[in-house]
Amino acid sequence: MKLAILGYGNLGRGVEAAIKQNDDMELVAVFTRRDPKTVSILTENAKVLHVDEAKNYKDEIDVLIICGGSATDLPVQTPQFAKYFNVIDSFDTHAKIPEHFANVDSAAKENGKIGIISVGWDPGMFSLNRLYANAILTDGCDYTFWGKGVSQGHSDAIRRIEGVIDARQYTVPVESAVESVRNGENPDLTTRQKHTRECFVVAEDGADKARIENEIKTMPNYFADYDTTVHFITMEEMKKNHSALPHGGLVIRSGKTGWNGENTNIIEYKLTLDSNPEFTACVLVAYARAAYKLNKAGESGCKTVFDIPPALLSSQSPEELRAHLL
Amino acid sequence: MKLAILGYGNLGRGVEAAIKQNDDMELVAVFTRRDPKTVSILTENAKVLHVDEAKNYKDEIDVLIICGGSATDLPVQTPQFAKYFNVIDSFDTHAKIPEHFANVDSAAKENGKIGIISVGWDPGMFSLNRLYANAILTDGCDYTFWGKGVSQGHSDAIRRIEGVIDARQYTVPVESAVESVRNGENPDLTTRQKHTRECFVVAEDGADKARIENEIKTMPNYFADYDTTVHFITMEEMKKNHSALPHGGLVIRSGKTGWNGENTNIIEYKLTLDSNPEFTACVLVAYARAAYKLNKAGESGCKTVFDIPPALLSSQSPEELRAHLL
Numbered sequence: 001m002k003l004a005i006l007g008y009g010n011l012g013r014g015v016e017a018a019i020k021q022n023d024d025m026e027l028v029a030v031f032t033r034r035d036p037k038t039v040s041i042l043t044e045n046a047k048v049l050h051v052d053e054a055k056n057y058k059d060e061i062d063v064l065i066i067c068g069g070s071a072t073d074l075p076v077q078t079p080q081f082a083k084y085f086n087v088i089d090s091f092d093t094h095a096k097i098p099e100h101f102a103n104v105d106s107a108a109k110e111n112g113k114i115g116i117i118s119v120g121w122d123p124g125m126f127s128l129n130r131l132y133a134n135a136i137l138t139d140g141c142d143y144t145f146w147g148k149g150v151s152q153g154h155s156d157a158i159r160r161i162e163g164v165i166d167a168r169q170y171t172v173p174v175e176s177a178v179e180s181v182r183n184g185e186n187p188d189l190t191t192r193q194k195h196t197r198e199c200f201v202v203a204e205d206g207a208d209k210a211r212i213e214n215e216i217k218t219m220p221n222y223f224a225d226y227d228t229t230v231h232f233i234t235m236e237e238m239k240k241n242h243s244a245l246p247h248g249g250l251v252i253r254s255g256k257t258g259w260n261g262e263n264t265n266i267i268e269y270k271l272t273l274d275s276n277p278e279f280t281a282c283v284l285v286a287y288a289r290a291a292y293k294l295n296k297a298g299e300s301g302c303k304t305v306f307d308i309p310p311a312l313l314s315s316q317s318p319e320e321l322r323a324h325l326l
Numbered sequence: 327m328k329l330a331i332l333g334y335g336n337l338g339r340g341v342e343a344a345i346k347q348n349d350d351m352e353l354v355a356v357f358t359r360r361d362p363k364t365v366s367i368l369t370e371n372a373k374v375l376h377v378d379e380a381k382n383y384k385d386e387i388d389v390l391i392i393c394g395g396s397a398t399d400l401p402v403q404t405p406q407f408a409k410y411f412n413v414i415d416s417f418d419t420h421a422k423i424p425e426h427f428a429n430v431d432s433a434a435k436e437n438g439k440i441g442i443i444s445v446g447w448d449p450g451m452f453s454l455n456r457l458y459a460n461a462i463l464t465d466g467c468d469y470t471f472w473g474k475g476v477s478q479g480h481s482d483a484i485r486r487i488e489g490v491i492d493a494r495q496y497t498v499p500v501e502s503a504v505e506s507v508r509n510g511e512n513p514d515l516t517t518r519q520k521h522t523r524e525c526f527v528v529a530e531d532g533a534d535k536a537r538i539e540n541e542i543k544t545m546p547n548y549f550a551d552y553d554t555t556v557h558f559i560t561m562e563e564m565k566k567n568h569s570a571l572p573h574g575g576l577v578i579r580s581g582k583t584g585w586n587g588e589n590t591n592i593i594e595y596k597l598t599l600d601s602n603p604e605f606t607a608c609v610l611v612a613y614a615r616a617a618y619k620l621n622k623a624g625e626s627g628c629k630t631v632f633d634i635p636p637a638l639l640s641s642q643s644p645e646e647l648r649a650h651l652l
Contacts, residue, residue, distance in 0.1 A: 017585045021464040042585055097652055098645070118652055125458070127652045128636055134651065135612040135639035138347040257608055259343045259368055263600035270596070274589035282583060286461040306637040306647050310454055313461035319424070321632050325460065326423055326444055326453045
């Protein structure tokens with residue numbers, strides 16, 4: 001299976017590493033908007049090419065994994081490249097998924113290609129677990145907790161405050177809330193009761209730290225509804241202790257069974273990730289395999305993780321899967 | 327969707343309760359090997375009929391949920407009834423799944439029906455999670471822990487000992503082993519290091535308790551390889567404290583990502599079930615919906631959870647699922 005990557009940031013590098021771990025896959029090319037001469041990749045024998053050249057490789061690539069951002073890149077790139085390639089993306093603006101789906105679906109169908117969108121862990125594996133758990137436990141409550149992990153959006157929001165040089169924000173689930181859900185208590189939880197926010201900030205020399213802390217804690221949407229802690233640290237500490245991108249979280253459904261709903265059953269799916277982008281990349285690569293198989297079987301159009309038979313993600317045959325994993 | 331149940335034990339009663347929770351489903355009949363007059367069910371308007379009459383209802387039932395045992399019932403019943411009905415079973419003899427699959431596949435294909443086998447939580451939801459986690463984290467280790475929960479097989483084994491009136495055996499995962507796996511330590515665990523076994527036994531008056539305890543603890547396959555605790559209790563205590571059938575467990579995969587495998591990521595799926603048979607029943611009923619939809623779409627043959635697109639399990643439309651659960 002011949003794969004290509006569009007966009008070589010954290011996610012693109014993760015995809016490159018994930019492809020290396022799969023014997024049935026080969027990275028053919030990385031397409032970039034930058035000057036290809038300035039981009040150096042790790043895979044021997046793969047090309048680095050400008051994105052404008054991508055179309056010329058349409059017959060040499062089985063699946064293109066698009067690693068752009070959801071705000072402005074993917075809404076344009078995924079429908080555009082679905083005309084030439086089977087494509088996968090990690091589009092994560094939940095509210096705009098129906099619109100993105102429609103755009104990718106028409107482009108892919110017209111050209112006999114498969115597009116699988118919103119692949120990753122949320123949306124992605126968390127969505128799948130919400131779906132399975134809801135289909136099984138019809139009478140129940142859903143809970144999603146994120147963290148402990150770095151939120152890039154919240155880190156960026158802090159960096160925009162005057163006097164801030166660098167910042168890292170961790171989203172942390174409230175352990176007592178998680179325990180209450182695990183105990184089947186079906187609590188009603190406010191935003192504040194579910195997560196806390198912990199911020200590490202490098203301030204300019206002589207900056208007013210009290211003002212910065214106050215601006216963070218009162219920032220609408222991002223922090224005002226949460227219990228937020230702010231730690232001022234040196235750039236040295238930032239580089240030493242906060243340069244990784246861990247993340248994760250839990251999806252829990254608590255549901256009643258029995259003729260009178262007398263029994264409680266809890267389904268929990270939990271991710272603990274040293275590297276958020278590398279894990280997302282691994283999910284993208286598994287779904288790239290499914291896209292390839294589906295297209296070989298004559299299918300086209302837009303799909304999500306909800307539509308993909310799990311066996312298609314694996315390099316093993318159906319017989320091997322039944323014998324060893326069932 | 328019109329459903330019927332074959333076999334009205336713990337699992338069959340669980341299926342009846344699960345059908346009641348799904349508005350798009352109706353229980354039409356319960357088929358039994360007993361005298362139907364002796365079987366009283368909870369659903370108004372559903373019939374209780376002898377199993378020999380089942381064939382006569384082949385045009386009135388969309389899916390037959392077969393609730394027999396894996397040792398002797400299902401290997402015969404599932405292929406036999408796949409000639410007349412779309413069928414679901416919870417066949418759980420892992421080693422014989424390929425053979426059972428082949429038998430159900432030929433019967434179902436010849437008659438244009440769908441058969442979904444080995445549906446439940448292990449095999450079933452645990453298998454699915456092993457598959458997803460293996461496809462995503464290619465370089466990793468799998469761990470499955472069961473419990474805390476009642477093992478019927480081990481309870482039965484104790485009941486066969488002379489002087490034992492009743493017994494209940496709980497399989498208990500070793501918490502330190504689970505924590506080591508969660509910490510990404512990839513431990514090599516012996517049978518003894520993964521689970522302990524806790525037994526509650528009602529002995530006959532005057533029975534030699536020391537002999538019973540020794541017979542339990544040294545029983546090959548069932549107990550000899552485990553740290554086993556035996557508690558002698560009264561029949562009153564047994565009925566009061568040990569009449570439920572809780573179970574559950576965890577599937578964990580720990581895998582490396584990154585160009586040099588420098589990051590560790592943990593995927594954990596955990597079930598905590600007040601009622602093992604009722605939860606299994608809920609999974610069967612969700613897959614019955616998928617069998618119905620697949621057959622309506624013209625498909626036939628044997629399937630497992632690995633083959634079923636997740637969206638088919640839900641009563642919601644693809645559009646609703648994308649808008650609300652993705």
